[in-house]
Amino acid sequence: MTDTLSNTHSASLERTKLIRAGLRRRHMSEAIFRGLGLAAIILALGFVALLFTDVFRKGIPAFTQSNLHLAVTFDPTVIDVGPAPARADFTSEAEYNAASLKWQRDVALLNWNTIIEQSMRAAAPAGYEIDTRALLTIPETDARHRVRAMFVENPALLGQTVDVDVLASANATNWIKGNINRDLSDAQQQLSPQARTLIDTFEANGTVSNGFAWSIFTNVDSRAAPASAGLLGAFVGTLWMMLIVVILAVPIGVAAAVYLEEFAPKSRLTDFIEVNINNLAAVPSIVFGLLGAAAFINYMHLPISAPIVGGLVLTLMTLPTIIIATRGALLGVSPALRQAALGMGASKTQMVFHHVLPVTFPSILTATILGVAHALGETAPLLLIGMKAFVASVPTTPFDQATALPVQIYLWQGNENRNFFEPRTAAAIMVLLAVMILLNGVAIYLRSRLEKRA
Amino acid sequence: MKTALFASAAVIALAAFGTTAAFAQSRDTIQIAGSSTVLPFASIVAEEFSAVFPEFNTPVVGSGGTGGGLKQFCEGVGDNTIDIANASRKIKDSELEACTAAGVTDVREIQFGFDGIVFASAAAGPDFALTPVQVYKAIAAKVPVDGVLVDNPYTKWSEIDASLPDQAISLAIPGTNHGTREVFQLEVIDAGAEEAGLPEGLSEEEHTAALTTFRQDVVIEISGDYTETLARLTSNPDTVGVFGLSFYDQNKDTLKVATVNGVVPSNDTVAAGEYPVSRPLFFYVKGQHIGVVPGIEEYVQFFLSEQISGAGGTLEAAGLIPQPEATTAEVLAAFEAK
Numbered sequence: 092m093t094d095t096l097s098n099t100h101s102a103s104l105e106r107t108k109l110i111r112a113g114l115r116r117r118h119m120s121e122a123i124f125r126g127l128g129l130a131a132i133i134l135a136l137g138f139v140a141l142l143f144t145d146v147f148r149k150g151i152p153a154f155t156q157s158n159l160h161l162a163v164t165f166d167p168t169v170i171d172v173g174p175a176p177a178r179a180d181f182t183s184e185a186e187y188n189a190a191s192l193k194w195q196r197d198v199a200l201l202n203w204n205t206i207i208e209q210s211m212r213a214a215a216p217a218g219y220e221i222d223t224r225a226l227l228t229i230p231e232t233d234a235r236h237r238v239r240a241m242f243v244e245n246p247a248l249l250g251q252t253v254d255v256d257v258l259a260s261a262n263a264t265n266w267i268k269g270n271i272n273r274d275l276s277d278a279q280q281q282l283s284p285q286a287r288t289l290i291d292t293f294e295a296n297g298t299v300s301n302g303f304a305w306s307i308f309t310n311v312d313s314r315a316a317p318a319s320a321g322l323l324g325a326f327v328g329t330l331w332m333m334l335i336v337v338i339l340a341v342p343i344g345v346a347a348a349v350y351l352e353e354f355a356p357k358s359r360l361t362d363f364i365e366v367n368i369n370n371l372a373a374v375p376s377i378v379f380g381l382l383g384a385a386a387f388i389n390y391m392h393l394p395i396s397a398p399i400v401g402g403l404v405l406t407l408m409t410l411p412t413i414i415i416a417t418r419g420a421l422l423g424v425s426p427a428l429r430q431a432a433l434g435m436g437a438s439k440t441q442m443v444f445h446h447v448l449p450v451t452f453p454s455i456l457t458a459t460i461l462g463v464a465h466a467l468g469e470t471a472p473l474l475l476i477g478m479k480a481f482v483a484s485v486p487t488t489p490f491d492q493a494t495a496l497p498v499q500i501y502l503w504q505g506n507e508n509r510n511f512f513e514p515r516t517a518a519a520i521m522v523l524l525a526v527m528i529l530l531n532g533v534a535i536y537l538r539s540r541l542e543k544r545a
Numbered sequence: 546m547k548t549a550l551f552a553s554a555a556v557i558a559l560a561a562f563g564t565t566a567a568f569a570q571s572r573d574t575i576q577i578a579g580s581s582t583v584l585p586f587a588s589i590v591a592e593e594f595s596a597v598f599p600e601f602n603t604p605v606v607g608s609g610g611t612g613g614g615l616k617q618f619c620e621g622v623g624d625n626t627i628d629i630a631n632a633s634r635k636i637k638d639s640e641l642e643a644c645t646a647a648g649v650t651d652v653r654e655i656q657f658g659f660d661g662i663v664f665a666s667a668a669a670g671p672d673f674a675l676t677p678v679q680v681y682k683a684i685a686a687k688v689p690v691d692g693v694l695v696d697n698p699y700t701k702w703s704e705i706d707a708s709l710p711d712q713a714i715s716l717a718i719p720g721t722n723h724g725t726r727e728v729f730q731l732e733v734i735d736a737g738a739e740e741a742g743l744p745e746g747l748s749e750e751e752h753t754a755a756l757t758t759f760r761q762d763v764v765i766e767i768s769g770d771y772t773e774t775l776a777r778l779t780s781n782p783d784t785v786g787v788f789g790l791s792f793y794d795q796n797k798d799t800l801k802v803a804t805v806n807g808v809v810p811s812n813d814t815v816a817a818g819e820y821p822v823s824r825p826l827f828f829y830v831k832g833q834h835i836g837v838v839p840g841i842e843e844y845v846q847f848f849l850s851e852q853i854s855g856a857g858g859t860l861e862a863a864g865l866i867p868q869p870e871a872t873t874a875e876v877l878a879a880f881e882a883k
């Protein structure tokens with residue numbers, strides 16, 4: 092009895108030991124798996140954090156810009172030009188326009204740099220010795236255009252002195268912000284010693300001040316005046332393209348998905364189409380760019396560098412995403428809903444449009460916004476349809492030449508003035524990221540709202 | 546179904562409208578593409594141009610290298626082809642033929658100034674005083690030794706000439722899509738090979754191969770712009786890069802320039818013809834587009850004006866080396882005479 096007891100006891104002990112050993116192994120493997128997962132997340136977050144800190148560290152300073160407060164005198168000896176033509180002196184609108192354009196050109200050809208030079212000398216300490224060329228490296232070259240535009244708008248300024256804020260040049264900004272090593276020798280500096288000392292004097296006496304760089308948002312790209320380069324043109328170009336993507340990709344994508352899922356007979360052909368749509372979603376974007384260049388520009392003769400072509404190319408790219416997401420959403424709708432609708436005597440079309448599609452709305456919306464966000468950041472296909480050109484104007488229609496936000500980042504990254512454009516590139520990346528986060532935020536908000544309602 | 550029908554009809558209508566609108570609308574903005582060396586200058590002129598001529602749109606300036614730009618230029622005549630191709634070398638006969646074949650028969654050449662090509666290395670590194678023959682010996686796949694071509698034996702600059710730094714050879718040169726490459730080939734490699742003395746009795750093919758075959762392990766061909774070359778120098782500070790003089794001028798804090806034949810490259814030495822590696826800069830105008838796309842003629846005249854490309858003009862401040870006034874006058878006369 093005791094024997095059997097001790098036998099069973101030892102057997103159960105054996106078993107417990109065995110289980111314990113197995114348990115330890117299982118716990119161990121679970122711990123390892125959890126550890127690996129955690130490590131993967133930490134690593135991924137680490138990379139993201141690294142990227143963000145790098146971009147933010149470089150980009151945030153670019154959101155401040157250095158301005159020069161100048162007292163500009165519209166010196167009549169320099170601004171030697173007749174009075175602006177008045178509408179009353181001309182019989183026809185065309186004559187007046189021609190005269191007005193001629194006057195504007197005469198004004199533009201005046202030496203406005205002399206006006207800027209005079210006001211700079213007035214701001215500098217009395218008797219400060221610096222040659223004209225070195226002096227004019229301090230204000231940005233668009234200063235003369237700003238002053239000229241003021242005069243064209245109000246010719247009565249002639250002979251008056253007005254306070255004007257102009258941008259400091261890119262190289263002056265680099266010096267003020269310390270983007271260039273201040274200890275380098277004269278030969279390695281961009282600005283002459285006199286110009287550098289003068290900037291320091293200006294900083295001390297308040298002629299130079301730093302403010303928020305609104306120019307990034309209100310100006311178009313500029314190479315003549317790098318410090319005034321902004322994102323407005325690229326932003327509007329991107330907006331046009333996204334508009335085209337939404338207008339074209341959503342109806343076509345949803346209609347295609349509804350037809351394939353609800354109406355199309357299951358045949359070899361539809362299977363073939365389905366496989367190809369899935370393949371299309373995986374096609375590298377640069378291929379769409381090549382296709383766009385061949386089909387839209389060379390064959391259909393749409394303009395180069397225009398958002399209409401960019402929008403069409405990105406539509407092609409986004410279509411498969413929307414079709415696949417919509418089909419997935421349609422598949423997820425409970426068969427009970429369909430049968431109930433059909434049972435109540437609804438036609439198939441009524442069933443789809445009155446009952447099934449509304450339920451899938453949140454998913455379609457999310458897919459659309461995510462597709463658009465993806466298209467927003469796409470660069471490669473745009474390079475191939477000529478959208479990496481330098482465009483210094485805001486596109487007023489989708490047929491006008493334009494760039495896009497990601498392409499602008501690419502262009503600034505390639506600018507010669509590295510010291511100035513490295514921070515500005517990072518700033519542009521921050522703007523693009525902000526737009527993307529905003530879009531994704533809207534997607535999440537809308538989905539949760541619509542899901543609650545449904 | 547009605548909704549779907551309506552939606553698809555709307556889409557088709559929109560697409561049709563889009564294409565017809567494009568066909569109907571003729572382009573009123575000058576479209577430029579080509580050399581990345583000329584790009585900064587052309588962009589500046591484009592901006593100034595729109596300031597002086599408010600009735601015209603700001604010209605759009607694309608890049609793509611001289612070769613890429615001329616290829617686009619020679620695609621044909623019409624709204625969807627470019628009006629002006631920027632070039633850092635003369636147009637080739639083969640390119641002109643392609644142009645003619647596509648119907649671009651009126652090609653007007655505008656030379657507007659000079660640019661120097663410099664060798665530059667990391668500012669923290671040693672000084673380089675190069676000669677064309679040294680550069681040739683550094684990168685050619687085969688070099689002449691005692692009258693025979695042998696596989697290039699050099700691994701360090703100091704092995705080529707004791708005066709050069711004791712540093713591994715690595716040279717970043719522009720890719721074949723760049724006009725700069727052609728000048729580099731002609732003024733540096735061909736000149737260097739001649740000085741080194743290629744063996745007698747090479748067939749034409751062998752001769753060309755000896756001049757154009759580089760060691761892939763030490764030569765990095767850059768197809769992008771100079772920032773890409775600069776990035777190579779940052780990642781490997783031993784690399785010597787080939788840049789445009791104006792690019793070096795803007796990045797003096799990170800780059801150190803090499804002398805060639807003992808001459809320091811600068812605007813003055815290039816203009817005086819002392820610095821050996823320089824080239825004229827051009828742009829090519831499609832004559833058939835003049836009068837069709839508004840503003841082309843004015844753009845050319847404005848570009849060549851004293852205040853833009855002349856001595857002391859806007860472009861000189863941006864790094865262009867102005868050409869003599871007489872040359873500009875000739876170029877302009879030739880442009881207007883056609």
